Amino acid sequence: MSAIHLRLGALAAALALLAVSSGHALAQKKYDTGATDTEIKIGNIMPYSGPASAYGVIGKTEAAYFSKINAEGGINGRKINFVTYDDAYSPPKTVEQARKLVESDEVLLIFNSLGTPPNTAIQKYMNQKKVPQLFVATGATKWNDPKDFPWTMGWQPNYQSESIIYARYILKNHPNARIAVLYQNDDYGKDYLKGFKDGLGAKAASLIVIEESYEVSEPTIDSHIVKMKATGADVFFNITTPKFAAQAIKKNAEIGWKPLHFLNNVSSSIGSVIKPAGMENAQDIISSNYLKDPTDRQWKDDPGMVAWNAFLDKYYPEANRSDSAVMYGYTVAQGIAHVLKGCGDNLTRENVMKQAASIRDLELGGLLPGVKVNTSPTDFAPLSQLQLMRFKGDTWERFGEILSGDVGG
Structure with missing residues (x-):
């Protein structure tokens, strides 16, 4: 075989390899609406006003936590764009805000929206649209129904x-x-x-x-x-x-x-x-x-509590540290960060749910010792343990x- 043939063969092999590897690189990056090379857009609905407004601090804590993530380089190099709206704990308003987030803001998912009646009002819509309604801030038992509602998942013990x-x-x-x-x-x-x-x-x-x-x-x-x-x-x-x-x-x-x-x-x-x-x-x-109580002196030197206090000092100094809702918001935000990190470059809605449904013994700094996050394709209840x-x-x-x-x- 002549040298020219060898060189052509080597070139063809190199080109084939290049095609495979670039194809592989292309295959690795998959996006749905709300995700790009630089951004992940997350929607949220909270009662910042109305009868349940005490819970509004959860949304504020989450916004602060995403600011921390962004300041530290984002998740897999992508910044979180957190879009949060007030529904005043009124289900008709929740429906309006969910439509706005999905159809106008074009978020990848809706995360930790608060309340049983508000989330009930948007559950069918979210599942019809196949948009994750992830880690809802309500312990209703019905969020653990992967068969009928594969796009909705709870968070806290039901x-x-x-x-x-x-x-x-x-x-x-x-x-x-x-x-x-x-x-x-x-x-x-x-x-x-x-x-x-x-x-x-x-x-x-x-x-x-x-x-x-x-x-x-x-x-x-x-x-x-x-x-x-x-x-x-x-x-x-x-x-x-x-x-x-x-x-x-x-x-x-x-x-x-x-x-x-x-x-x-x-x-x-x-x-x-x-x-x-x-x-x-x-x-x-x-x-x-199931969360550490920030007012309990036994956690003073606990690494999880030290990290929580350092986060608040820098990103949410005005937070009321005796409000357990602040610890709740911090912990669930760490939960979604874990899921998105696991998605890698495959930021499709389907993969978000897949990652959320395959959490194994995840320990987070704000959870009580012994309490772990676990999910599976048939178990959409991340937390199930409590202490009196x-x-x-x-x-x-x-x-x-x-x-x-x-x-x-």
């Missing part, structure tokens, strides 16, 4: 699991309790109530002496508290959002009703609930957590072991 844990505690320690339940009259409140009744099992009918519901539009729940006290109940399960939780704690103290008080985790913030209600009025309340805690002095004291109130388990 409400039914949490209330099953309280029910088991009551059955074990107060088998003859007379229980009063106050719940918000929507999907969120009813989900907690269902888990609680399931946890009490056959005894639910005899132990629960009153079920009182309130509307989120009511200015105060004082009359409900007075009505519940009149039943002689000695255990109170308080299924309320922060504004109403603070009112309930205050009113109990005012009228001298001192039942064993269980408070749902979503309103356990010292900054936005306990302090406004008066710490002296909140003594011995039982709740649960009791309010003492000016802080929550955890007790017992890390529990899992698996629904049906």
Whole structure:
């Protein structure tokens, strides 16, 4: 074979190799709407105003965390463009904002939008559009339904699991309790109530002496508290959002009703609930957590807490550090960063969901020791473990072991 033939053969081989490798490079980079070589556009909807506005700090914390990511070079070299809107916790407004984010802003996904009724209002739309509705900020059990809603995923331990844990505690320690339940009259409140009744099992009918519901539009729940006290109940399960939780704690103290008080985790913030209600009025309340409590002195030198404080010093100095919603926002933002990092250069919506559904034993600095993030294609409930805690002095004291109130388990 002549030298020229050899050279041509080598050239052809080199060209073939080049074609394969450039094809490989091209194949590696895949984008859907909302992602480019330089940017990942994420949408978010929060109640910055209205009856649930105490949760608005979650969106502010997330915005600050993405500023930190961007300042440090972004995710795989891409900056996060975080577009967040107010829906005032009003489902029709949520629908409007979701359409705007998907159709006008053209985001890659909607992340951590808050509230059960608001997320319910956009769930079908998001799944029809095949846009990830990822790590929603609500513990409703229905977000774990990959079969019917493959584009929607929860984040925190679900409400039914949490209330099953309280029910088991009551059955074990107060088998003859007379229980009063106050719940918000929507999907969120009813989900907690269902888990609680399931946890009490056959005894639910005899132990629960009153079920009182309130509307989120009511200015105060004082009359409900007075009505519940009149039943002689000695255990109170308080299924309320922060504004109403603070009112309930205050009113109990005012009228001298001192039942064993269980408070749902979503309103356990010292900054936005306990302090406004008066710490002296909140003594011995039982709740649960999966996050480190920023006011708990035992975490002072914990590496996760040190990192959290350093982040706030630099990117969100005005944050109220006794508000657990700030820790929540920080932790879930780390969760989405983990997913996007795992996507590499394949930033399609499908791959975002694939990565979100394959998280294994992820430990984040704000989670309690032993609590890990796990998902699979058939399990869209990233967090499922909790630890009980009791309010003492000016802080929550955890007790017992890390529990899992698996629904049906």
